[in-house]
Amino acid sequence: MFTLYSMQLSGNSYKVRLLLARLGVPYRLVEVDILKGETRTPEFLAKNPDGHVPLLELEGGHLLAESNAILVYLAEGTRYMPADKLARAEVLRWMFFEQHSHEPAIAAARFWLHLVNGRELRINEIDQWMEQGYAALALMERHLSAHDYFVGDQATVADFALYAHTHVAPEGDFDLSGFPAVNDWLTRVAGEPGHVAMNAISGATTRISLSQA
Ligand SMILES: N[C@@H](CCC(=O)N[C@@H](CS)C(=O)NCC(=O)O)C(=O)O
Numbered sequence: 001m002f003t004l005y006s007m008q009l010s011g012n013s014y015k016v017r018l019l020l021a022r023l024g025v026p027y028r029l030v031e032v033d034i035l036k037g038e039t040r041t042p043e044f045l046a047k048n049p050d051g052h053v054p055l056l057e058l059e060g061g062h063l064l065a066e067s068n069a070i071l072v073y074l075a076e077g078t079r080y081m082p083a084d085k086l087a088r089a090e091v092l093r094w095m096f097f098e099q100h101s102h103e104p105a106i107a108a109a110r111f112w113l114h115l116v117n118g119r120e121l122r123i124n125e126i127d128q129w130m131e132q133g134y135a136a137l138a139l140m141e142r143h144l145s146a147h148d149y150f151v152g153d154q155a156t157v158a159d160f161a162l163y164a165h166t167h168v169a170p171e172g173d174f175d176l177s178g179f180p181a182v183n184d185w186l187t188r189v190a191g192e193p194g195h196v197a198m199n200a201i202s203g204a205t206t207r208i209s210l211s212q213a
Helices: 011-023 042-047 067-075 085-115 126-146 157-166 180-190
Strands: 002-006 027-031 055-057 063-065 205-208
Touching (some): 002 011, 011 067, 011 085, 011 157, 055 067, 063 067, 067 085, 067 157, 085 126, 126 157, 126 180, 157 180
Parallel strands (some): 002 027, 027 205
Antiparallel strands (some): 002 055, 055 063
């Protein structure tokens, strides 16, 4: 069985929980509190030297880091990762876009403005987050005005990668009201079978503590 090191309110962790729920795959869940520094202990750094969740432990003990790498690994051979060479490249294209152009602004704003109430600490970065985040949302809006999903005619891991931080972007001060196609897509993804909310835990999950892991 997989073991997922995750934090409930982390968008990157949520991507993986969302895919596991949609696949109906049971797993063990280890809640890691990044706000208490639990990703920076010697024990955790021995598992992921980059000090981040999510982290997926495979049955053989291999530890796989990086949310989008985990999504690709879990989605291989399922309907969430296409077999066609160009479609696969397009899925990766949107996942790289998410990590380079979307998450660094939208997730950072949510982290500092909502999760840790650190507006004063990051006051000089907010304008740049807003500019970069709204540019990413505008690009998504253009694409989704003509397509129901990022690649092909059904959800892939590109959609889950982008859904995770977009649906909570208002917590980082982003106003989504000017992005109707993005809102329609958020509703479409959330309405599909197997969907779990960020604050929910899928029924197929066994929780264990960090000290037991
Ligand atoms: N590129 C990484 C980013 C992961 C990341 O930033 N994780 C955050 C939570 S969303 C974290 O673990 N922060 C704890 C820390 O930096 O100590 C991924 O997509 O998995």
